[in-house]
Amino acid sequence: MRRDEFMKMARRRRLDQTLVSDEANVMALTGIRCDNAVVTKDAFYTDFRYLPMVRRFAPQGLAARDIRRLAGAMPRRAGSRIGYEASIPHSRFLELKKLAPRATFVDISKDIAALRAVKTGDEIAAIRAAAVLNCEIWKEARTRFAPGMTERDMARIIQTLMAERGDGEAFSTIVCVGANAAECHHEPDGTVWNGREPVLVDMGVKLNGVCSDMTRNIVPPRARPIYRKVYDLVLQANRAAVAAARPGMTAKALDKVARDVIRAGGFGRCFGHSLGHGVGYEIHEAPAVSKRGDMVLREGMVFTIEPGVYLEGNLGVRIEDLVLLTGNGCEVLSEGD
Amino acid sequence: MRRDEFMKMARRRRLDQTLVSDEANVMALTGIRCDNAVVTKDAFYTDFRYLPMVRRFAPQGLAARDIRRLAGAMPRRAGSRIGYEASIPHSRFLELKKLAPRATFVDISKDIAALRAVKTGDEIAAIRAAAVLNCEIWKEARTRFAPGMTERDMARIIQTLMAERGDGEAFSTIVCVGANAAECHHEPDGTVWNGREPVLVDMGVKLNGVCSDMTRNIVPPRARPIYRKVYDLVLQANRAAVAAARPGMTAKALDKVARDVIRAGGFGRCFGHSLGHGVGYEIHEAPAVSKRGDMVLREGMVFTIEPGVYLEGNLGVRIEDLVLLTGNGCEVLSEGD
Numbered sequence: 223m224r225r226d227e228f229m230k231m232a233r234r235r236r237l238d239q240t241l242v243s244d245e246a247n248v249m250a251l252t253g254i255r256c257d258n259a260v261v262t263k264d265a266f267y268t269d270f271r272y273l274p275m276v277r278r279f280a281p282q283g284l285a286a287r288d289i290r291r292l293a294g295a296m297p298r299r300a301g302s303r304i305g306y307e308a309s310i311p312h313s314r315f316l317e318l319k320k321l322a323p324r325a326t327f328v329d330i331s332k333d334i335a336a337l338r339a340v341k342t343g344d345e346i347a348a349i350r351a352a353a354v355l356n357c358e359i360w361k362e363a364r365t366r367f368a369p370g371m372t373e374r375d376m377a378r379i380i381q382t383l384m385a386e387r388g389d390g391e392a393f394s395t396i397v398c399v400g401a402n403a404a405e406c407h408h409e410p411d412g413t414v415w416n417g418r419e420p421v422l423v424d425m426g427v428k429l430n431g432v433c434s435d436m437t438r439n440i441v442p443p444r445a446r447p448i449y450r451k452v453y454d455l456v457l458q459a460n461r462a463a464v465a466a467a468r469p470g471m472t473a474k475a476l477d478k479v480a481r482d483v484i485r486a487g488g489f490g491r492c493f494g495h496s497l498g499h500g501v502g503y504e505i506h507e508a509p510a511v512s513k514r515g516d517m518v519l520r521e522g523m524v525f526t527i528e529p530g531v532y533l534e535g536n537l538g539v540r541i542e543d544l545v546l547l548t549g550n551g552c553e554v555l556s557e558g559d
Numbered sequence: 560m561r562r563d564e565f566m567k568m569a570r571r572r573r574l575d576q577t578l579v580s581d582e583a584n585v586m587a588l589t590g591i592r593c594d595n596a597v598v599t600k601d602a603f604y605t606d607f608r609y610l611p612m613v614r615r616f617a618p619q620g621l622a623a624r625d626i627r628r629l630a631g632a633m634p635r636r637a638g639s640r641i642g643y644e645a646s647i648p649h650s651r652f653l654e655l656k657k658l659a660p661r662a663t664f665v666d667i668s669k670d671i672a673a674l675r676a677v678k679t680g681d682e683i684a685a686i687r688a689a690a691v692l693n694c695e696i697w698k699e700a701r702t703r704f705a706p707g708m709t710e711r712d713m714a715r716i717i718q719t720l721m722a723e724r725g726d727g728e729a730f731s732t733i734v735c736v737g738a739n740a741a742e743c744h745h746e747p748d749g750t751v752w753n754g755r756e757p758v759l760v761d762m763g764v765k766l767n768g769v770c771s772d773m774t775r776n777i778v779p780p781r782a783r784p785i786y787r788k789v790y791d792l793v794l795q796a797n798r799a800a801v802a803a804a805r806p807g808m809t810a811k812a813l814d815k816v817a818r819d820v821i822r823a824g825g826f827g828r829c830f831g832h833s834l835g836h837g838v839g840y841e842i843h844e845a846p847a848v849s850k851r852g853d854m855v856l857r858e859g860m861v862f863t864i865e866p867g868v869y870l871e872g873n874l875g876v877r878i879e880d881l882v883l884l885t886g887n888g889c890e891v892l893s894e895g896d
Contacts, residue, residue: 255746270831271742271743271744272744274742274871275742308648308649308650308653309648309649309650310648310649311645311646311647311648311649312645312646312647312648312649312651312652313645313646313666313668314649315649315652316645329650331650378722378723381722381723381727382719382722382723384722385715385718385719385721385722385723385727386715386718386719386722389718390718390722390727390728391727405608406608407608
């Protein structure tokens with residue numbers, strides 16, 4: 223199905239051949255995870271380690287071929303158009319170019335990203351399961367957090383649960399105590415939690431090849447008024463975006479919904495990142511839900527909604543949910559707080 | 560120290576400027592882990608997220624600069640030589656090229672790989688600790704393996720221990736029951752272990768930013784004669800290579816030592832991969848210990864010795880150790896079986 227759309231795209235862009243080798247792209251187009259592959263219009267080139275698997279599992283229409291014979295896939299005619307991914311290593315590009323020196327290489331990274339942004343039924347089911355597990359792990363981890371623990375201790379609790387119940391982390395778990403949350407990409411360190419400060423946790427478990435992503439905050443019962451104010455504002459921005467998300471709007475229009483709420487609350491300059499990003503085989507994929515995100519949102523897209531406000535040396539709040547765009551709105555996959 | 564050697568290399572190759580951005584290379588040259596960096600001869604360019612850290616921790620002689628000002632680092636003169644890594648994404652190469660259209664770009668990936676292949680004292684200490692932990696986890700995991708478990712169950716036990724005691728997996732843990740071991744890169748699946756078949760486990764824990772790597776086999780007391788024969792042969796090849804390894808020889812000469820043993824045993828065609836690979840910040844780095852590995856082995860290099868024999872649909876044995884090259888031989892970092 224996605225392969226059909228891929229072939230349609232190849233025709234539309236008048237490509238004589240396509241060379242796809244990015245691991246997540248290969249997975250998305252063939253269902254096969256392989257770190258040494260070149261997928262052409264009609265064949266899956268790889269090495270001896272993977273050939274048996276490819277012979278068994280490649281979708282119809284894709285022959286399994288030895289990657290040492292890739293030269294045979296190259297169109298001979300001068301001016302042939304070859305679709306490739308500009309994300310491949312430059313050295314790899316030079317090798318491919320050498321096999322087809324007279325061809326025009328056309329970057330199709332964005333075309334594939336757009337195809338991948340709309341998830342298949344199987345992918346949605348897998349991401350849903352990963353998101354549910356992520357929430358369960360968060361609930362369990364919370365009960366194990368105790369005053370006196372360091373950020374690293376708390377991160378390890380989450381990492382261990384992710385390995386035990388899922389396939390490990392989709393990205394390095396972030397745990398920030400108090401003012402450390404003002405750094406968006408704080409690495410868990412030896413900072414000790416006294417049990418009264420807020421804690422920000424950004425976590426995503428991997429399960430069956432797909433990712434999840436969610437950020438939660440432990441709000442102390444006696445939070446400082448400024449923290450409470452910021453928390454409520456960020457939550458309001460999150461809810462506004464969840465309520466507004468629907469197919470047909472651009473990603474940047476959705477970004478603006480949340481940004482306007484934060485701006486109206488007087489913290490516009492403290493929301494330095496984009497509202498969200500697609501999630502699937504990779505933790506960051508299309509659509510980019512940002513100020514410049516031109517992609518039109520479509521049913522079946524899965525992305526995060528994660529407004530945040532950061533006051534350096536003081537506090538940070540980010541509330542991140544993973545949502546699935548439906549026919550007339552969106553479904554939050556990361557339930558609970 | 561490594562930075563001194565890097566600068567020496569830059570002079571030798573007559574480079575007017577260097578642009579290093581691969582995460583592991585940046586780590587190896589500066590001690591700073593950063594996924595958006597360009598390290599030049601005298602500055603560390605990165606974005607606002609990392610600038611405070613770089614200001615604090617960059618080695619002397621490297622100024623912290625905003626990556627949006629990278630253009631200022633480019634030599635103006637036509638014919639200037641700029642050292643870069645051909646491993647960067649092709650799209651990134653095009654961006655850099657645009658900033659210095661008249662310069663000659665010289666690939667220094669291999670030069671940096673060669674510098675990284677010889678570990679510093681700190682790196683050796685870190686890898687040693689990771690290897691020791693890896694062995695401990697293996698011993699612990701073995702006692703938890705039980706008949707009736709699937710490959711996935713056993714892999715999960717290892718993964719959980721790695722998250723709990725280390726920083727997770729250096730690569731996807733491989734567990735193969737019986738004939739599944741004939742596939743070098745078998746993914747743990749639902750195959751159930753009856754407690755009498757051999758099990759192959761290839762595992763490496765990450766710890767403090769470095770990797771470890773080791774393959775062990777559970778040899779059943781009543782293994783089939785063919786399995787026992789292959790196992791003894793692979794062990795003999797492993798031991799021969801460990802005994803032969805010393806500074807001054809080429810990587811391919813060492814590969815040949817093990818390969819000759821396997822060939823003499825009549826299984827030459829069933830050892831399809833190279834003898835080993837360097838291990839450090841990345842799980843695969845220089846030196847490549849293969850048939851074509853031209854690098855001369857030097858004291859302080861850390862690499863795997865992992866001969867294997869694979870009979871499709873029948874069995875697979877690989878015995879992999881991580882070794883440190885010393886002044887007159889090598890030290891096995893992955894002790895025990």
